[in-house]
Amino acid sequence: xxxxxxxxxxxxxxxxxxxxxxxxxxxxxxxxxxxxxxxxxxxxxxxxxxxxxxxxxxxxxxxxxxxxxxxxxxxxxxxxxxxxxxxxxxxxxxxxxxxxxxxxxxxxxxxxxxxxxxxxxxxxxxxxxxxxxxxxxxxxxxxxxxxxxxxxxxxxxxxxxxxxxxxxxxxxxxxxxxxxxxxxxxxxxxxxxxxxxxxxxxxxxxxxxxxxxxxxxxxxxxxxxxxxxxxxxxxxxxxxxxxxxxxxxxxxxxxxxxxxxxxxxxxxxxxxxxxxxxxxxxxxxxxxxxxxxxxxxxxxxxxxxxxxxxxxxxxxxxxxxxxxxxxxxxxxxxxxxxxxxxxxxxxxxxxxxxxxxxxxxxxxxxxxxxxxxxxxxxxxxxxxxxxxxxxxxxxxxxxxx
Amino acid sequence: xxxxxxxxxxxxxxxxxxxxxxxxxxxxxxxxxxxxxxxxxxxxxxxxxxxxxxxxxxxxxxxxxxxxxxxxxxxxxxxxxxxxxxxxxxxxxxxxxxxxxxxxxxxxxxxxxxxxxx
Numbered sequence: 001x002x003x004x005x006x007x008x009x010x011x012x013x014x015x016x017x018x019x020x021x022x023x024x025x026x027x028x029x030x031x032x033x034x035x036x037x038x039x040x041x042x043x044x045x046x047x048x049x050x051x052x053x054x055x056x057x058x059x060x061x062x063x064x065x066x067x068x069x070x071x072x073x074x075x076x077x078x079x080x081x082x083x084x085x086x087x088x089x090x091x092x093x094x095x096x097x098x099x100x101x102x103x104x105x106x107x108x109x110x111x112x113x114x115x116x117x118x119x120x121x122x123x124x125x126x127x128x129x130x131x132x133x134x135x136x137x138x139x140x141x142x143x144x145x146x147x148x149x150x151x152x153x154x155x156x157x158x159x160x161x162x163x164x165x166x167x168x169x170x171x172x173x174x175x176x177x178x179x180x181x182x183x184x185x186x187x188x189x190x191x192x193x194x195x196x197x198x199x200x201x202x203x204x205x206x207x208x209x210x211x212x213x214x215x216x217x218x219x220x221x222x223x224x225x226x227x228x229x230x231x232x233x234x235x236x237x238x239x240x241x242x243x244x245x246x247x248x249x250x251x252x253x254x255x256x257x258x259x260x261x262x263x264x265x266x267x268x269x270x271x272x273x274x275x276x277x278x279x280x281x282x283x284x285x286x287x288x289x290x291x292x293x294x295x296x297x298x299x300x301x302x303x304x305x306x307x308x309x310x311x312x313x314x315x316x317x318x319x320x321x322x323x324x325x326x327x328x329x330x331x332x333x334x335x336x337x338x339x340x341x342x343x344x345x346x347x348x349x350x351x352x353x354x355x356x357x358x359x360x361x362x363x364x365x366x367x368x369x370x371x372x373x374x375x376x377x378x379x380x381x382x383x384x385x386x387x388x389x390x391x392x393x394x395x396x397x398x399x400x401x
Numbered sequence: 402x403x404x405x406x407x408x409x410x411x412x413x414x415x416x417x418x419x420x421x422x423x424x425x426x427x428x429x430x431x432x433x434x435x436x437x438x439x440x441x442x443x444x445x446x447x448x449x450x451x452x453x454x455x456x457x458x459x460x461x462x463x464x465x466x467x468x469x470x471x472x473x474x475x476x477x478x479x480x481x482x483x484x485x486x487x488x489x490x491x492x493x494x495x496x497x498x499x500x501x502x503x504x505x506x507x508x509x510x511x512x513x514x515x516x517x518x519x
Contacts, residue, residue, distance in 0.1 A: 027404065028411070035412040039419055088432045089424070093440045094452075101424070108420035109413070116412040126412065127405035134479060135409075155454070156442050167461050175471040182475065186482035243443055248427045252420050316518035319464065323507070323516045327471070331504050334478075335497050341485070342493045 005285060006123055009034070038126055039112050046258045050077045053258070053304055060308045087247035092155060095244065099153035103146050104245065104252035110142030111260045118266050119194045121276045121288030132193040133185055136267065137178055140222065143260070144170045147224075147231065150253070151241035162240025165315065166231040170222055172322045177218035179330040183211035183337050184271045197275035201351065205272040207358040210333045210365060212272040214326060219264040220303055221322070223257060227310040230318060265299030266292070273299075329369060336361055463515050467507075474503050 009030055016026045051066065051074060058065025066073030091100060117132040119125035129135060144166060151163020185191055187207060188199035196204075205212050221228040232240030242253045269275060273295045276288035313321070340361050344354050442449045481488070481496045488496075510516055 028407070031404070031408045032411045032415070035408060035415045039412070039415050043419065085427055086431050087427060088434065089427055090435065090439055092442045094442065104424055105417060105420040108423075109416040112416035112419070113413055116409050116416075127408045129405045129409070152454075154442075155452070157444065160454075164461050168464050171468045172464055175468060175475075178472070178475040179478075182478055182482050185479065186485055189483060189486050191479065191483055238443065238445075247431065248424050252424060319518055320516065323464075323467070324511065327507060328504065331500055331507075335500055338482075338485070338493055338497060342488075342490060345486075346490070 005121075034126065035116070038115050042112055042115050042259055042262075043255070045262055046255050047077045047081070049258050049262055049300070050080070056301070056304055057308055060305070084248055084251045089247040089249050090244075092244045094155040096153035096155070099149045100244075101249075103150035103153065104249045104256075106142055106149065107146035108252045108256045108259075110139060110146060111256045111263055113139040113142070114263050114267075117193050118263075118270060119197055119275055120292055121285035123285050125194055128192060128194050130190070130192045130195075133181055133191040133196075137174075137181065141174065143222070143256070144174075147241050150245070151231075154241075154244040156244050158238040158243045159241050161237045162231045162233075162243070165233075165237075166224070166241060168315070169228065169230055169318060170224065172319060173218045173221035173228075173326075176214055176322065176326040176330040177222060179327070179334055180211045180214040180218065181271070182334055183208045186334070186338060186341065193270060193275075197270060197277055200274045200277065202355050203272060203274045207355050208272070208333075208337060208362065209359070210329070210362045211337070212268065214330050214333070215271065216264075216268060216299075216302070218322075218326065219267070220306065221318075223260045223264060223303070225257070225261065225303070226307045227313050228318065229312055230315055233312060261303050262296065262300055264303060265296040265301075268299040269295035329365075333362070333365060336365060460518065467510055467515065470506065471503065474499075 012033075013026055013030055016029060017023065021029075054076070055065045055073070066076040069075040069079050091097060114136050116126045117129060117135055119128070147166040147170065148163050151159045151161075151166065154160070184196055184204050187204060188196040190196060190199070224231050230240075232242065234240075237243075242250055245253065269292060275295070276285075276292040278287065278291035280287050282288075337358070340358060344357060349357070477499070478496070481492075485493070
């Protein structure tokens with residue numbers, strides 16, 4: 001009785017078989033329905049997330065956030081949806097019409113497709129393929145193509161600049177992201193998502209904290225949110241790659257960005273925070289789904305918090321940070337993890353000692369990195385510009401004395 | 402195993418279908434009143450000058466090239482990481498050597514100034 005989702009799908013299969021349908025057709029139908037449910041779930045989550053994010057942003061910026069439509073502004077995303085569905089979609093003159101119209105669909109699809117392999121619980125997983133990580137990386141790259149198509153086909157100079165920046169940024173940050181993903185793959189000896197979850201005793205955040213940090217930073221750059229929102233920097237290049245999009249064309253980019261952040265949270269939860277695992281999750285998949293969603297939300301909240309706290313970085317800083325810091329660091333982390341892992345395996349130590357030594361190795365790398373950074377720029381201190389005190393508003397002097 | 406790939410195939414169709422419907426729906430229920438000014442390419446309200454499809458900075462090209470090298474590297478490293486249990490120490494060291502060679506390549510590009518945004 002602990003697994004209602006598989007129970008329902010079995011009941012449904014038996015129902016269709018009872019109607020006299022062929023077994024292969026039943027399989028296709030039930031798989032298609034499963035896929036539709038997972039994809040729709042992603043979109044429904046986005047509707048909730050738009051409200052949540054605006055409320056968090058409001059709280060962090062000392063304002064109420066949406067509070068007019070419905071209780072606590074809960075109906076705001078629905079109002080936005082109705083508005084955006086009834087808006088006209090314009091295609092600019094001289095645009096490459098095919099690429100221009102396919103780009104938003106591809107942007108959304110690239111993020112949705114990742115959810116095909118994400119395990120919600122031990123038995124509730126869409127496709128438990130043995131190359132899950134590789135699939136995620138491959139499918140995620142479609143997003144870059146979509147951004148490029150959108151920017152290039154708009155025939156707009158701002159959009160083109162945004163697309164160029166997308167090449168430089170998303171393509172660059174893919175390198176440390178994939179190398180950071182190699183660490184959990186190496187620790188779990190598998191590319192299957194469920195195998196990685198099962199291998200996490202203790203969680204990989206303890207065994208490989210540096211890889212988790214690199215993955216968090218690079219995923220944020222992949223999403224293209226502040227502090228890495230150079231490809232749509234509104235104060236520099238209007239709206240970047242989606243300048244020419246209106247109505248639902250823009251809506252798709254907007255929704256895919258939200259869903260991508262949520263996906264990043266899910267991936268961090270799966271790779272480093274034990275995924276669906278938790279007390280009682282093996283026997284009750286519903287509990288596993290609950291744990292998974294809670295962990296995902298923590299990751300999501302972290303990304304949102306960073307987004308709302310940090311200013312945008314410059315393009316040269318962005319590239320230098322990736323190629324001169326993150327990429328060498330991720331390679332070193334991979335080498336150290338591999339060597340220490342093999343040495344401990346040959347020494348045959350207990351699991352807790354293994355985790356502690358791995359943690360110590362990571363901390364050592366972090367410490368050395370700080371020392372190197374200090375040696376490279378010894379006199380770098382945070383500069384603080386002191387302004388003369390100027391009151392913003394001065395009360396008028398009372399004239400009657 | 403084959404079921405899983407069937408599911409992924411169906412999922413890709415669904416993932417393309419949902420946004421396609423979402424983008425097509427406004428074309429049916431939304432207004433459709435194109436005019437010359439509305440279709441104009443946005444350039445801060447000024448009349449557009451020239452084509453947007455111009456030559457771009459070669460710097461972007463170099464980053465794409467470096468990316469290509471590292472992406473292929475990681476494709477080689479994934480099987481290495483998956484088969485880590487069965488590898489003898491020699492094979493692990495070989496993998497480390499492979500990463501170090503690529504690190505040297507990165508250092509070379511760094512020294513040549515390919516990573517500087519100028």
